[in-house]
Amino acid sequence: MTTTPANASPSHASQATRAVRGRVLHFQRDPQFHEDAYQYWEDGLLIIRDGRIVAAGDHGRLAAEIPAGTEVIDHRGKLIVPGxxxxxxxxxxxxxxxxxxxxxxxxxxxxxxxxxxxxxxxxxxxxxxxxxxxxxxxxxxxxxxxxxxxxxxxxxxxxxxxxxxxxxxxxxxxxxxxxxxxxxxxxxxxxxxxxxxxxxxxxxxxxxxxxxxxxxxxxxxxxxxxxxxxxxxxxxxxxxxxxxxxxxxxxxxxxxxxxxxxxxxxxxxxxxxxxxxxxxxxxxxxxxxxxxxxxxxxxxxxxxxxxxxxxxxxxxxxxxxxxxxxxxxxxxxxxxxxxxSMLRTMNAAHKVARMGGYYLTALRMFYLATRAAADALGWSERVGSFTPGCEADFIVLDPQATPLIARRSARSETLEEQLFAFAMLGDDRVIDQVYVMGEAV
CATH class of the missing domain: 3.20.20.140 (Metal-dependent hydrolases)
Known part of the structure; x- marks a missing residue:
């Protein structure tokens, strides 16, 4: 396989299969009510063919499944979530x-x-x-x-x-x-x-x-x-x-x-x-x-x-x-x-909830902005997660996007802390890359 840094811009629009490496997160159900609500891989991999997710999981487990010659787009250190x-x-x-x-x-x-x-x-x-x-x-x-x-x-x-x-x-x-x-x-x-x-x-x-x-x-x-x-x-x-x-x-x-x-x-x-x-x-x-x-x-x-x-x-x-x-x-x-910005919208949602005596977690806010909406639209087999067969619409979030976010991210010890920093401090600057049907746009 060949590895391409995330900041490179090769022409790969005609390539049927590609892989994207980074910290990968998606939701399967509401984290407010389910302990097994999400899947997260610190060193994760998405394998995409013809604009759809073929597999999502740990890089160490999936790397052997990448076809020879497939370009691997490297977003290591950054968080990949559904659009x-x-x-x-x-x-x-x-x-x-x-x-x-x-x-x-x-x-x-x-x-x-x-x-x-x-x-x-x-x-x-x-x-x-x-x-x-x-x-x-x-x-x-x-x-x-x-x-x-x-x-x-x-x-x-x-x-x-x-x-x-x-x-x-x-x-x-x-x-x-x-x-x-x-x-x-x-x-x-x-x-x-x-x-x-x-x-x-x-x-x-x-x-x-x-x-x-x-x-x-x-x-x-x-x-x-x-x-x-x-x-x-x-x-x-x-x-x-x-x-x-x-x-x-x-x-x-x-x-x-x-x-x-x-x-x-x-x-x-x-x-x-x-x-x-x-x-x-x-x-x-x-x-x-x-x-x-x-x-x-x-x-x-x-x-x-x-x-x-x-x-x-x-x-x-x-x-x-x-x-x-x-x-x-x-x-x-x-x-x-x-x-x-849905990140700034999360910021407001958290504060509105607190005014009502309710604690809205970052995990749930990201769920509401992705899988919850897909489910409500009847799109759970199309977008909103990395379930195999879903269309590969996803985004890459940069924990180094601003000096303040970088400092806070360096102190984040849990996924919740990292997501919360994105939601409270983030805006469009956090969005490093956007992919639609597997193509960087």
Whole structure:
């Protein structure tokens, strides 16, 4: 075999088999509830063929299985983990990140809606989609569940950009037929028609998936929610994404608009939108009946700690989440969220949990950003781990990325300490390399 240093840049795009050496970590289940939740090899090896994992394990055990002449890419001393999966992020809000606002509704009216209007221009949408996907990759995010705008052209732009880069991505056209500016309003009929056309064009193409996307209950009439239900029945393998119980004002508003619903979540449940593959952003203000129903349905929570803090929405309750075994995932929620970095999102998640008297470990945070999201998407045999047969989307984290991280890493005596240093001190600088289907990008 030949060995290539990690900082070399040989042309090996046509090579069918390659091996990657370094400290290798992946998850099999939730470390909060299982002692055997993860596998870690201090001197590990990934063997990759045609973009998929053939084997993962200890280098000493697997080295003999490397075919003669195979290039071994050397990342020794660095940590190799599956690529991050962001389960709730708005690509049209890329350029309004860090916009000052006293709260959610003001932020929507002042910044979000005017910016989203610009996505009726396909050229503008393509330009932002290109930057957005680059920013995800720069931060180690190789898959995401993404929001577009009400314009079909915005979803087309992101799908095309993701397909060109061979990324495993989900998005959908926003559905919004009331309580929004006229320039962003569709109708129940036009929204369903556009969604069905996008579904037929993109869902299942390459590594892409479509999400039925009502913005949130206040901006969809009952007629539009009924068309969402029809789409969900017609396309049982489509994803669903929306917002729920993000702040108290929003919850009160939903109670006024849907007086016959038991709760905010019950509005979606009434229309058959709670099922596996459905993602509910925020989910802060739920009661016990809501949590039980959410858990029973197989739907997932997209926990968005940086946006919850930025907009003053509230703290996610991990105690109740665990008690009900909710499917929790981690999300940046850019642009209400303040960073594309899943490491910085972990930082906020840990602090939010501590404010509720809950200790969120680094091991669990990395699980939430990888395997938990893959499981919630039904992708456990595709991405999110190094199980043989999975697509080889992974990232390399550098414990020498900054002088401070290097000093702290030198004192780390356990895997938990090293991961915690990455989560508390890290950002895009920690991401040394990103691989998509086994190719360095």
């Amino acid at each position: 991050f999966i962001d389960t709730h992020v708005h690509f049209p809000q890329t350029d309004i990140i860090a916009s000052p606002s006293p709260g959610l509704l003001h932020w929507l009216e002042t910044y979000t809606f005017p910016e989203e209007r610009r996505f009726e221009d396909p050229d503008y949408a393509r330009g932002v989609a290109g930057f957005f996907t680059e920013e995800l990759l720069r931060n180690g995010t190789t898959s995401a569940v993404v929001w577009s705008t009400v314009h079909a052209a915005s979803a087309d732009a992101l799908f095309a950009e993701s397909h060109q880069r061979n990324l495993r991505m989900v998005t959908g056209k926003v559905l919004m037929d009331r309580n929004c500016p006229e320039f962003l309003r569709d109708t129940a009929e036009s929204g369903a028609r556009d969604s069905a056309e996008l579904l037929s064009r993109w869902h299942g193409k390459g590594r892409l998936g479509y999400a039925i996307t009502p913005r949130f209950a206040p901006t969809s009439s009952e007629a539009q929610l009924a068309t969402c239900a029809e789409l969900a029945r017609a396309y049982p393998d489509a994803y669903i994404q929306t917002h729920v119980a993000e702040n108290r004002d929003e919850v009160r508003w939903v109670a006024e608009l849907f007086p016959h619903a038991r709760s905010y979540l019950d509005v979606y449940d009434h229309y058959g939108l709670l099922r596996p593959g459905a993602f509910y952003g925020h989910a802060i203000y739920l009661d016990q009946d809501d949590r039980r129903r959410l858990a029973d349905s197989g739907a997932a929570v997209a926990h968005c700690p940086t946006s919850n803090l930025f907009l003053g929405s509230g703290f996610y309750d991990f105690h109740q989440s665990d008690a009900n075994r909710l499917n929790v995932t981690l999300a940046t929620d850019v642009g209400g969220g303040t960073s594309f």
